[in-house]
Amino acid sequence: MLSTNNRTQIVTDPLQMQAISSKWRAEGRRIAFVPTMGALHEGHLELLRKAKKIGDKLALSIYVNPKQFGPKEDFARYPRDLSGDLSKVSPIGVDAVFFPSDWQMYPKGHQTFVEVTDATKGLCGASRPAHFRGVTTIVLKLFNIVRPDVAVFGEKDYQQLVTIRTMVRDLNVPVEIIGVETVRENNGLAMSSRNAYLSPSERISAVSINKALMFAKQIASKNEGSSLKIIDSVERMLSGSGLKIDYVKICDPETLKDTPTTAPRSRLLIAAFAGKTRLIDNCELYVLVSTPSDKQSILTPI
Amino acid sequence: MLSTNNRTQIVTDPLQMQAISSKWRAEGRRIAFVPTMGALHEGHLELLRKAKKIGDKLALSIYVNPKQFGPKEDFARYPRDLSGDLSKVSPIGVDAVFFPSDWQMYPKGHQTFVEVTDATKGLCGASRPAHFRGVTTIVLKLFNIVRPDVAVFGEKDYQQLVTIRTMVRDLNVPVEIIGVETVRENNGLAMSSRNAYLSPSERISAVSINKALMFAKQIASKNEGSSLKIIDSVERMLSGSGLKIDYVKICDPETLKDTPTTAPRSRLLIAAFAGKTRLIDNCELYVLVSTPSDKQSILTPI
Numbered sequence: 001m002l003s004t005n006n007r008t009q010i011v012t013d014p015l016q017m018q019a020i021s022s023k024w025r026a027e028g029r030r031i032a033f034v035p036t037m038g039a040l041h042e043g044h045l046e047l048l049r050k051a052k053k054i055g056d057k058l059a060l061s062i063y064v065n066p067k068q069f070g071p072k073e074d075f076a077r078y079p080r081d082l083s084g085d086l087s088k089v090s091p092i093g094v095d096a097v098f099f100p101s102d103w104q105m106y107p108k109g110h111q112t113f114v115e116v117t118d119a120t121k122g123l124c125g126a127s128r129p130a131h132f133r134g135v136t137t138i139v140l141k142l143f144n145i146v147r148p149d150v151a152v153f154g155e156k157d158y159q160q161l162v163t164i165r166t167m168v169r170d171l172n173v174p175v176e177i178i179g180v181e182t183v184r185e186n187n188g189l190a191m192s193s194r195n196a197y198l199s200p201s202e203r204i205s206a207v208s209i210n211k212a213l214m215f216a217k218q219i220a221s222k223n224e225g226s227s228l229k230i231i232d233s234v235e236r237m238l239s240g241s242g243l244k245i246d247y248v249k250i251c252d253p254e255t256l257k258d259t260p261t262t263a264p265r266s267r268l269l270i271a272a273f274a275g276k277t278r279l280i281d282n283c284e285l286y287v288l289v290s291t292p293s294d295k296q297s298i299l300t301p302i
Numbered sequence: 303m304l305s306t307n308n309r310t311q312i313v314t315d316p317l318q319m320q321a322i323s324s325k326w327r328a329e330g331r332r333i334a335f336v337p338t339m340g341a342l343h344e345g346h347l348e349l350l351r352k353a354k355k356i357g358d359k360l361a362l363s364i365y366v367n368p369k370q371f372g373p374k375e376d377f378a379r380y381p382r383d384l385s386g387d388l389s390k391v392s393p394i395g396v397d398a399v400f401f402p403s404d405w406q407m408y409p410k411g412h413q414t415f416v417e418v419t420d421a422t423k424g425l426c427g428a429s430r431p432a433h434f435r436g437v438t439t440i441v442l443k444l445f446n447i448v449r450p451d452v453a454v455f456g457e458k459d460y461q462q463l464v465t466i467r468t469m470v471r472d473l474n475v476p477v478e479i480i481g482v483e484t485v486r487e488n489n490g491l492a493m494s495s496r497n498a499y500l501s502p503s504e505r506i507s508a509v510s511i512n513k514a515l516m517f518a519k520q521i522a523s524k525n526e527g528s529s530l531k532i533i534d535s536v537e538r539m540l541s542g543s544g545l546k547i548d549y550v551k552i553c554d555p556e557t558l559k560d561t562p563t564t565a566p567r568s569r570l571l572i573a574a575f576a577g578k579t580r581l582i583d584n585c586e587l588y589v590l591v592s593t594p595s596d597k598q599s600i601l602t603p604i
Contacts (some may be wrong), residue, residue, distance in 0.1 A: 014474055015514050018474070018476055025327075026330075028328075059365045071443075109418040109420075109422065109468075110472050111418055111420045111468060111472060111556070112416065112417065112418045112419070112438075112468060112469045112472030112473055113416070113417050113419070114415070114416050114417075114473070115414065115415050115416075115417060116413055116416065117414070117415070118413045119304045119413065119414040136414075137473075139473075140473055141473055144473055144474040144475050144476060147476070166411075166413060166414060167414045170412050170413060170414030170443075171414055171416070171439075171442055171443055171446055172316055172320070172446040172447045174320060174446060174449070188542045245449045255411070
């Protein structure tokens with residue numbers, strides 16, 4: 001076991017991480033956990049700050065999970081920067097950083113997978129067939145290794161958040177899942193480790209995604225009704241941005257099924273390519289509803 | 303929560319079972335667990351006695367899991383006898399019996415499955431395509447609900463035992479898995495809840511399975527070598543028994559891959575139908591090896 005300072009243990013062995021967690025549990029500590037693939041940015045730090053507040057002990061995992069990348073995806077070039085990550089999290093006070101190797105997570109003969117079926121079919125699941133199977137498998141493994149009471153995920157990967165909530169519910173996993181609002185750059189671009197891939201001009205294009213979300217929120221707040229109309233407006237707005245749209249969808253926030261008409265808490269999700277970089281973002285739509293006094297008002301999200 | 307006597311709690315609610323387990327863990331108890339589908343027989347009672355010895359608290363689950371039955375299989379007529387089961391386990395001293403309903407285990411929208419790929423392909427997996435997916439899913443759910451330190455399974459369902467060991471290893475499930483030798487009737491027939499389906503003449507046929515195992519053990523102990531020859535002898539022996547063979551296989555005891563030649567701890571597995579009832583049984587083969595003194599001796603299983 002390595003240690004950056006007196007507070008943070010860096011653990012590479014799953015059994016040792018389980019032992020540390022067992023000790024914490026025996027002491028009656030509430031364990032909060034943030035699983036990441038490293039290349040940490042302000043979005044991750046926000047998850048860690050949130051987790052720090054709700055737990056007595058804070059565990060962070062940094063592991064670029066090969067099973068959630070497709071054969072033509074960016075596993076090899078995904079940014080890795082352990083020392084940078086450690087210095088970024090240092091002010092927050094992480095108790096343990098779990099940083100395993102592939103051979104420890106997937107030893108020879110590994111053959112067990114967790115699959116959430118319905119929630120992973122559409123959206124990103126449509127173009128990334130084995131991605132969510134990889135995500136749910138590694139997250140369940142990490143939950144069994146870290147054994148947290150609560151785990152914190154970003155809403156930026158909204159389908160991932162819903163998929164993990166579904167897995168936890170369906171498999172009776174005794175971990176509370178907390179979603180945290182997307183952290184954005186000043187220009188509105190959602191923070192993502194993959195933003196590092198963007199050229200200056202792609203970065204300008206990428207900002208259009210958040211602009212499109214804001215635009216859709218505005219339309220939805222004024223015109224209750226057809227999701228298709230909103231999607232069409234968003235697609236038209238994005239068409240001049242230099243991005244290649246993968247999908248624009250309006251979904252039920254819990255099942256991720258397409259909703260033909262917007263409803264309170266409907267979620268708008270966008271995936272688009274800036275050059276070769278696939279970006280995703282999403283927001284909740286505010287929907288116009290009638291008040292008892294028959295005046296129209298904006299329903300704020302629950 | 304119901305209670306049969308001062309000692310045994312009967313729990314139907316997963317959340318309540320988790321709460322009981324949490325209490326036990328907070329008290330520092332070692333929890334032993336035996337998952338079953340009920341219709342308990344001496345084989346199950348042996349698992350419970352073993353579990354009783356190795357844990358401070360003993361939990362038994364009784365749940366006929368619909369997801370591990372194929373559409374044409376015996377889910378509807380599978381024997382169910384809660385009061386009989388409770389009186390059978392009463393002398394052993396079970397602390398909690400978890401007895402949930404389908405709506406509690408698979409509420410509307412359930413869509414998450416655990417799959418062990420390689421170990422479930424052959425043997426019973428070949429003729430029961432979704433069976434092991436159902437088994438691993440429910441066992442992981444039960445592990446998350448009961449949260450045992452150790453779980454005890456019978457070797458009679460040998461592929462199930464290997465599949466669960468594989469799942470536990472691959473998903474880092476913090477549960478120790480213990481296999482217990484098959485309990486047999488005086489005539490050698492492996493105890494099984496499905497034996498209740500057998501007519502008197504089918505029961506006589508069924509005894510041939512164990513006879514074939516014994517016969518194979520004898521051949522293997524005398525003639526190290528080809529698995530195919532042993533399988534052939536077993537199939538010829540079974541051909542006059544009135545049983546319809548599903549498979550006779552000799553496999554590696556950990557991977558369940560076919561082994562062309564017998565090796566220490568090779569496992570012989572048989573599945574056969576007596577009428578409409580599918581029966582399974584298996585044994586470890588003793589293999590002839592050379593001793594340092596160059597005299598031949600029988601290697602007993604590890």
